[in-house]
Amino acid sequence: MPSVSTETLTQLSYFVAAALFILGLKRMSSPVTAVSGVRWAGAGMLLATLATLAFMGASQFNLILVVAAIAIGGIIAWVSGKRVAMTDMPQMIALYNGMGGGAAAAIAAVELYRGGEQNLVHLTIATIGGLIGSVSFSGSLIAFAKLQGLITKSVRFSGQKIVNALILLAAVVFGVMIVIGQDAGLPVVSLFFACALLLGIAMTLPIGGADMPVVISLYNALTGLAVGFEGFVLDNAAMIIAGTVVGAAGTLLTQLMAKAMNRSLGNVLFANFGETSQAAAAGGAGGTQKPIEASDAGVMMAYSQKVIIVPGYGLAVAQAQHKVWELAQLLIDHGVQVRFAIHPVAGRMPGHMNVLLAEAGVPYDLISDIEEINSEFETADVALIIGANDVVNPDARTNKGSPIYGMPILNADKAKNVIVIKRGQGHGFSGIDNALFGLDQTRMLYGDAQAAVSQLIQAVKAAG
């Protein structure tokens, strides 16, 4: 047993850590202070971990196990985190988040397998936390596998919702048995966790790639909640506070993302949109697509006053961010006013495109979000669309039959000229026709984004 003073020291470290987490998150919400924010939170984490390690009073064998486990998990995560490409960031966040959910579930499992817990409230909270953590764990792993391309099909069958509801029901029944039975024993606890893990898988499998960011954000909030619950079980205030703060913040982020995509959370989880190609045909895109040569497009831009660049995920796939910034710098040197317009769901996650542009060196004061930039398209000579599709589709404003009707879009169609860089004549990520491509002022520049932008750079250089 630890003496009173070490217990006090541990609690004190948790107190400082909790304060640092909140201050860190606060600082992370402005680009100027963001880096210091994550470092503050990191210092809090280190402090809490070291204090726990020093004062938790484990047997030597258990202590070795703890250190070994930290080393294994830490080193793997360190190496993978350093190596992952910025384009793959969403699934990496999903993976780390799932690990947190799994850890919360493991704490619940330890409590429940050990038995002997008499406090009904503790038992209930531990069980609920275990359920949420397990769902977040297996669900995040599926989300990771989908975004990583390990699972390419969305498994859907009729009656799926009923099956999912039955799995949830089974998990709840086993959970109640654990709480009422007090010392339920191995089989029931195991069945409970099996159902919970299965539920996470079954819930996530039918969800399409386009909706995945919302789902990852939701699981992030759920993991926070599970951590908060297990913190209550363990009498650990740092876990309660950090977990609940993340649970609330994550819920808000999830809502913001869903709103930006014009989807309600219920829709995302139960309506099976996201990569429908069959439901897409609504409202044929009027007009024919008119191609343009890169040289002409380059001249057009070089003699513009204002160019707004609208990057989409296609840009990131082609790894063309650096080329685009090179083009933008060239235009700026020509005296052209250049802005980047970012739709909230450009990329694979809200803000993902900002990260990708930042990686290429684009200063964030040239980047505008939808509210700032939408009134400016009318004064823009050229809107250059690179690898974006649905987020500039005017059907979202006008065509009630379109699946994306009502989604806020960038008003690229208001620009005097629109140049669209696109691989081919196919559909976007969601498989929906784009009315923008057929407009009179729109010209299509077909080709790989990287190659097309390189040609544009040559054209602008040649122009002057």
Next chain:
Amino acid sequence: MIDGVIALYIFMLAAFTGYEVISRVPVILHTPLMSGSNFVHGIVLVGAMVALASAESTLVRVIGFIGVVLAAGNAVGGYVVTERMLKMFVTAGKRQAAGKKKEE
């Protein structure tokens, strides 16, 4: 040690805090912030450590061990990717200054 009602108050205040801290975040920081909050719930590590430290049976040791591995992954991985992302956000002015420094 933490009384039930007190815990409820902590839950409530922490929930409002989380909501408020995030509510004024510009969209450009959504992904790093999701990653950052993902890092913060890595505090589950201390709970997993305590659970493993008090383990007495092999079954509990195995589960606790897995829990600590996962939690450490959450904390370390969350930190590394968040810092990497945030480091890249620089203004035009700062970038020029940094570029000049490199040239010197």
